[in-house]
Amino acid sequence: MKIEEVLKTDHLNDSKKLVLNIMLCAGKATTMMNDTLKPYDISIQQFNVLRILRGQKGKPANLSTIQERMVNKMSNTTRLVDKLIKKNLVDRYICEENRRKIEIIITKEGLQLLEKLDPIVDRLENDFSGHITKEELIILNEILEKVRN
Amino acid sequence: MKIEEVLKTDHLNDSKKLVLNIMLCAGKATTMMNDTLKPYDISIQQFNVLRILRGQKGKPANLSTIQERMVNKMSNTTRLVDKLIKKNLVDRYICEENRRKIEIIITKEGLQLLEKLDPIVDRLENDFSGHITKEELIILNEILEKVRN
DNA sequence: CTACAACATTTGTATGTACAAATATATAAT
């Protein structure tokens, strides 16, 4: 479906189209992801935090480190982590060397949940680019990286 | 900057990269848009509703019509419209033929605000695709439409 | 040692997103 049909409007220039296409695609990805994660009682952002913590390979992460690496800008990592603690997916300690800092590590339950989710999320990501060829996928990523700068 | 650097992770497959690239680009567009609209005390979603109403060319729109045409799925058009009414940018009436329906029209102030914003938003949209060529822009839109289906 | 700036996190408020339940009105079936 063309952008113009979605918005029931007349001709749009290509720059306007790009912004709308990006937003619509992001909306689609978000919805797919939310629907997939929902049965596991976890939000996209919570899932992202867990993946970042797993990437630490045992080393604890500060709130600011997590915030830096989040895909979407996160303006409230504190509350996000609170929810993960309630679900026993992460633990939080005060850093002994610098008591301003908070150290966060993923629990065994957190790691188990991620292992269960990994193949499910992989499948979803493949589905998301299921309507384009391998070549188009590569071109798309190249141009999108330029758009980001 | 490569996706892997952003996330400080090792190799990612192209499907995963696409989802991340889309989300990062959408985040960039959202931030640019928010920053631009902020001085005018209006959110992206409120701006979108105003544009939809202007597209009606005098005809009133129902809440469900607005909802259909929103770029991002909107699960709460009622409260969004409430805020626009408070700012005198739209008016709301109960439809006489079908009292279940609500008719919403843009006010003169709403139209004036849009006229002021139009060139500013156009510039922003051009900036957004400022790092890619005209040809890349066209290819990008073509492939993104396939991704959306 | 004290005052002050810098840093890291937390809290508060407004807005937006997702979904379910509630309300109100219109249409159809009996």
Place this chain on the structure above:
DNA sequence: ATTATATATTTGTACATACAAATGTTGTAG
């Protein structure tokens, strides 16, 4: 006419996003 069903909107709750202000901690200049 009464009941049931569909339609259109509103309200409630939980979570996410954006930003500003507050809190607590560390490092440093005097």
